[in-house]
Amino acid sequence: MTVLKTERLTKQFGGLTAVDEVDLEIEQGEGVSLIGPNGAGKSTFINLVTRRLEPSYGEIAFQGDSIIGMDPHEVVQRGMSKSFQTASIFPELTVKENATIAALAAEHGSFRFNFFRNQNSYPAVDELANEVLESVGLYDERENQADSLDYGNKRRLELGIALAAEPDMLLMDEPTAGMSPDETKSTVDLIKRVKEELDLTFLLVEHDMEIVFDISDRIVVLNRGSVIAEGTPTEVQNDPAVQEAYLGGVEE
Numbered sequence: 001m002t003v004l005k006t007e008r009l010t011k012q013f014g015g016l017t018a019v020d021e022v023d024l025e026i027e028q029g030e031g032v033s034l035i036g037p038n039g040a041g042k043s044t045f046i047n048l049v050t051r052r053l054e055p056s057y058g059e060i061a062f063q064g065d066s067i068i069g070m071d072p073h074e075v076v077q078r079g080m081s082k083s084f085q086t087a088s089i090f091p092e093l094t095v096k097e098n099a100t101i102a103a104l105a106a107e108h109g110s111f112r113f114n115f116f117r118n119q120n121s122y123p124a125v126d127e128l129a130n131e132v133l134e135s136v137g138l139y140d141e142r143e144n145q146a147d148s149l150d151y152g153n154k155r156r157l158e159l160g161i162a163l164a165a166e167p168d169m170l171l172m173d174e175p176t177a178g179m180s181p182d183e184t185k186s187t188v189d190l191i192k193r194v195k196e197e198l199d200l201t202f203l204l205v206e207h208d209m210e211i212v213f214d215i216s217d218r219i220v221v222l223n224r225g226s227v228i229a230e231g232t233p234t235e236v237q238n239d240p241a242v243q244e245a246y247l248g249g250v251e252e
C-alpha cells in the first residue's frame with residue numbers, strides 16, 4: 001500500500017524553485033531517506049508534506065487521500081508524525097507521564113484507533129505508554145523527571161512520544177544532530193529495531209551518509225529542487241549524477 005505519494009510537487013519562492021515537480025512514493029513499511037547538498041530543497045519538501053508550507057502546485061496524497069488544503073494538525077491526526085527537532089517533551093513531568101500524554105492525545109486525536117479502544121480506554125493508554133517506553137529503552141527510567149534525562153535519552157523520549165501516536169508514517173529531520181558518536185549509534189540502532197518491530201514507515205532527512213546508507217531501504221536524491229537519483233543505498237552510492245551533485249556542491 002502506498003502511504004505517501006507526491007506528484008509534480010512544486011514550491012517556488014519568488015524566482016527560486018526550491019522543490020521542482022517532485023514525484024515521490026513511499027510504501028507501507030518502507031524506510032526512505034531524502035538526501036542532497038545544502039539548499040537542495042529537503043526541508044522545503046518536508047514542510048510541504050507536513051502542510052507547514054503551501055505548494056505552488058502539485059499533489060500530495062497520504063493514505064490515498066489528498067491532504068492539500070488541510071491544516072498541519074489534521075495531517076498529524078491522519079497518522080503522520082514528525083519526530084526530533086520538536087519541543088515535544090514536558091520537562092517537569094515524568095518519562096511515563098510524557099508517554100501517557102502522547103498516547104492519550106493519539107486516543108482522542110485519531111479516529112482510527114478510537115474504534116478499537118472505545119471501552120476500556122485508560123488501560124489501553126497505559127499499556128501503549130509502557131510498550132512505547134520499552135521499545136525506546138526508557139521503561140526503567142519511567143518514574144524519572146523528563147528533564148533529568150541525558151541528551152541521548154531525551155531524543156529517545158521524543159521518538160517514543162512520536163511513536164505513541166501510532167503513526168502510519170514518521171518523518172525524521174536529522175535525528176542524530178548534536179549527538180555524540182555513541183548516542184548516534186544507539187539512536188540508529190533504535191530506529192532500525194523499531195522499524196522491524198513495528199513495521200514503521202519513515203521518511204528521513206539526514207546529512208550523515210553513513211547513517212543514511214545503514215538505515216534506508218531506498219534513497220531519494222534531491223539537487224536544486226529536483227530528484228536526480230533514486231534507488232537502494234548501493235545504487236545511489238554508485239550513481240555518477242549523485243557523485244557530481246555532491247562534488248559540485250564542494251566546488252561552489
Ligand SMILES: Nc1ncnc2c1ncn2[C@@H]1O[C@H](COP(=O)(O)OP(=O)(O)OP(=O)(O)O)[C@@H](O)[C@H]1O
Pocket residue numbers: 013016018036037038039040041042043044045
Ligand atoms: N521561506 C523561504 N523563502 C525564500 N527562500 C527559501 C525559503 N525557504 C527555503 N528557501 C530556499 O529554498 C532552497 C531550498 O532550501 P531548503 O532549506 O529546503 O534546502 P535543504 O535541502 O533543506 O538545505 P539544508 O541541507 O542546508 O538544510 C534554498 O535555496 C533556500 O535558500
